[in-house]
Amino acid sequence: MASSRWLVAIGTAVLSAVGPALTFAAPPPPPPPPPLTNGTFPDSAGLWSNMVRSNTQTNTPFFQSLGSNGRTCATCHAPADAWTVTPLHAQQRFTATNGTDPLFASLDGTNCPGLKTTTVADRQVASSLLLKKGLIRVALTPPTQSQFSVTSVANPYGCTSTSSVSVYRRILPSANLPFLTTVMWDGRESVTTTSVSTALLQQAKNAILGHAAATATPTAATLQSIVAQELGIFSAQSSDNRAGSLSAGGAKSGVTALSQQSFTPGGNDPLGPSAPTPGVTPNPVFSLFGAWASLAGTSPAAQAQASIARGEKIFNARPMALRGIAGLNDQKDRRGLPLTTVTGTCGACHNAPNVGGNTLGRMFDTGVSRPESQTGDLPVITLRNKTTGAQVQTTDPGLALTTGLWSDVNKFKTPGLRNLAARGPYFHNGSAGSLEAVVNFYNNRFGLNLSTQERADLIAFLASL
Ligand code: HEC
Numbered sequence: 279m280a281s282s283r284w285l286v287a288i289g290t291a292v293l294s295a296v297g298p299a300l301t302f303a304a305p306p307p308p309p310p311p312p313p314l315t316n317g318t319f320p321d322s323a324g325l326w327s328n329m330v331r332s333n334t335q336t337n338t339p340f341f342q343s344l345g346s347n348g349r350t351c352a353t354c355h356a357p358a359d360a361w362t363v364t365p366l367h368a369q370q371r372f373t374a375t376n377g378t379d380p381l382f383a384s385l386d387g388t389n390c391p392g393l394k395t396t397t398v399a400d401r402q403v404a405s406s407l408l409l410k411k412g413l414i415r416v417a418l419t420p421p422t423q424s425q426f427s428v429t430s431v432a433n434p435y436g437c438t439s440t441s442s443v444s445v446y447r448r449i450l451p452s453a454n455l456p457f458l459t460t461v462m463w464d465g466r467e468s469v470t471t472t473s474v475s476t477a478l479l480q481q482a483k484n485a486i487l488g489h490a491a492a493t494a495t496p497t498a499a500t501l502q503s504i505v506a507q508e509l510g511i512f513s514a515q516s517s518d519n520r521a522g523s524l525s526a527g528g529a530k531s532g533v534t535a536l537s538q539q540s541f542t543p544g545g546n547d548p549l550g551p552s553a554p555t556p557g558v559t560p561n562p563v564f565s566l567f568g569a570w571a572s573l574a575g576t577s578p579a580a581q582a583q584a585s586i587a588r589g590e591k592i593f594n595a596r597p598m599a600l601r602g603i604a605g606l607n608d609q610k611d612r613r614g615l616p617l618t619t620v621t622g623t624c625g626a627c628h629n630a631p632n633v634g635g636n637t638l639g640r641m642f643d644t645g646v647s648r649p650e651s652q653t654g655d656l657p658v659i660t661l662r663n664k665t666t667g668a669q670v671q672t673t674d675p676g677l678a679l680t681t682g683l684w685s686d687v688n689k690f691k692t693p694g695l696r697n698l699a700a701r702g703p704y705f706h707n708g709s710a711g712s713l714e715a716v717v718n719f720y721n722n723r724f725g726l727n728l729s730t731q732e733r734a735d736l737i738a739f740l741a742s743l
Pocket residue numbers: 340349350351352353354355381386387414416447448449450451452455458460461462463464478481482483485486489490504508
């Protein structure tokens with residue numbers, strides 16, 4: 279450090295002594311950034327692939343620092359990290375930079391603003407949720423006209439404000455976006471619009487002003503460039519360690535098929551008028567591995583393929599008792615009768631063909647933010663209904679923080695299910711550390727009664743998406 283300062287001092291002295299006649303050769307221009315390639319990357323189950331359909335440049339606004347803290351969209355939506363950041367990669371970035379990578383900016387890359395970040399050890403403690411679970415702090419202010427008040431926030435890291443409420447969320451991938459109906463875990467960017475591209479433009483603006491701490495509103499051209507580029511990005515699992523290529527032998531997984539998948543907003547809705555049985559989608563949600571269902575081979579690869587095909591069937595058809603779910607059991611069926619108990623499938627909520635999001639943007643409380651299912655590292659937020667006085671405790675109130683409606687407490691969007699193996703931990707708060715934990719969660723919560731083999735099949739299927 280000292281010696282480079284000396285060099286600068288000497289250079290300046292020489293320059294002023296000799297005068298303007300001396301000119302230095304201009305430094306060579308930096309090499310152009312490498313294009314985004316249709317790369318293939320390892321993950322816990324095998325390999326996953328990217329498909330960039332429109333703009334393959336990396337000198338675009340998505341990859342540029344547009345604010346004041348050095349962050350780009352790709353700081354958190356990293357192309358080689360399934361367009362999110364996994365805890366393992368956050369740890370690697372922490373180690374490589376002693377915790378100074380812009381990812382860890384104290385604004386929202388630490389558990390609370392204002393935590394001590396002087397030493398490497400301080401920074402490690404301050405960003406513990408990001409390093410352990412890949413969580414980013416999101417501060418949201420419920421509308422003043424809310425049907426509830428936030429009576430207390432018990433936050434283990436200190437940010438206990440009841441007006442700007444801190445919640446902690448996984449970075450959603452900025453890929454496979456043409457299949458979205460709701461933007462953000464709590465759908466807050468799509469609450470006021472049914473147009474996903476309008477929601478994405480608004481989302482990009484808020485990300486630049488928020489995560490990147492920009493002081494000026496980005497131009498319309500910048501926002502349009504970001505949205506056009508991100509809408510052309512697809513990612514999916516491409517091969518499985520045991521089953522091999524996921525698009526071989528008649529199987530139709532993999533990113534090429536996904537990039538050509540059609541999507542109809544409102545299609546295949548299991549609660550709408552065209553659904554024969556409420557909770558059961560008119561068409562199978564996933565039809566990728568049917569060709570593997572009749573395989574009778576005994577090789578390890580053939581057995582792994584058959585397991586994935588069985589898992590797909592479980593997802594599509596296994597009935598379970600769905601009760602006590604806000605967003606489902608408080609609705610009415612096509613005859614106007616209440617849906618107090620629904621015998622439905624995974625597709626009761628995840629109904630988008632070969633993608634798994636919800637085509638109507640329905641949001642549900644599946645119980646993920648109940649304090650009792652947590653390990654004590656998330657805040658406990660107490661809400662009080664202003665009319666009835668009822669109280670509820672939650673680690674994240676979800677949609678209600680945006681709408682102010684009591685009936686929206688703990689509602690989250692139904693996320694798409696592609697490329698899962700590359701981007702755990704799962705759920706908005708990263709509370710499921712593996713796909714096995716996800717399957718166990720559903721098995722317990724909805725009494726699925728899966729055998730050990732059926733669990734393994736469902737996990738193998740989810741890991742092949
Ligand atoms: C500090 C990390 C960070 C940065 C930087 C960041 N994001 Fe995000 N992004 C997140 C998190 C966390 C979420 C989920 C937040 C939530 O749901 O409340 C998210 C959600 C999204 C989503 C929603 C996807 C979906 O399925 O609903 C999109 C799209 C997105 N980001 C695009 C961008 C763009 C474009 C930029 C750059 C302008 C950007 N992000 C910068 C962390 C980041």
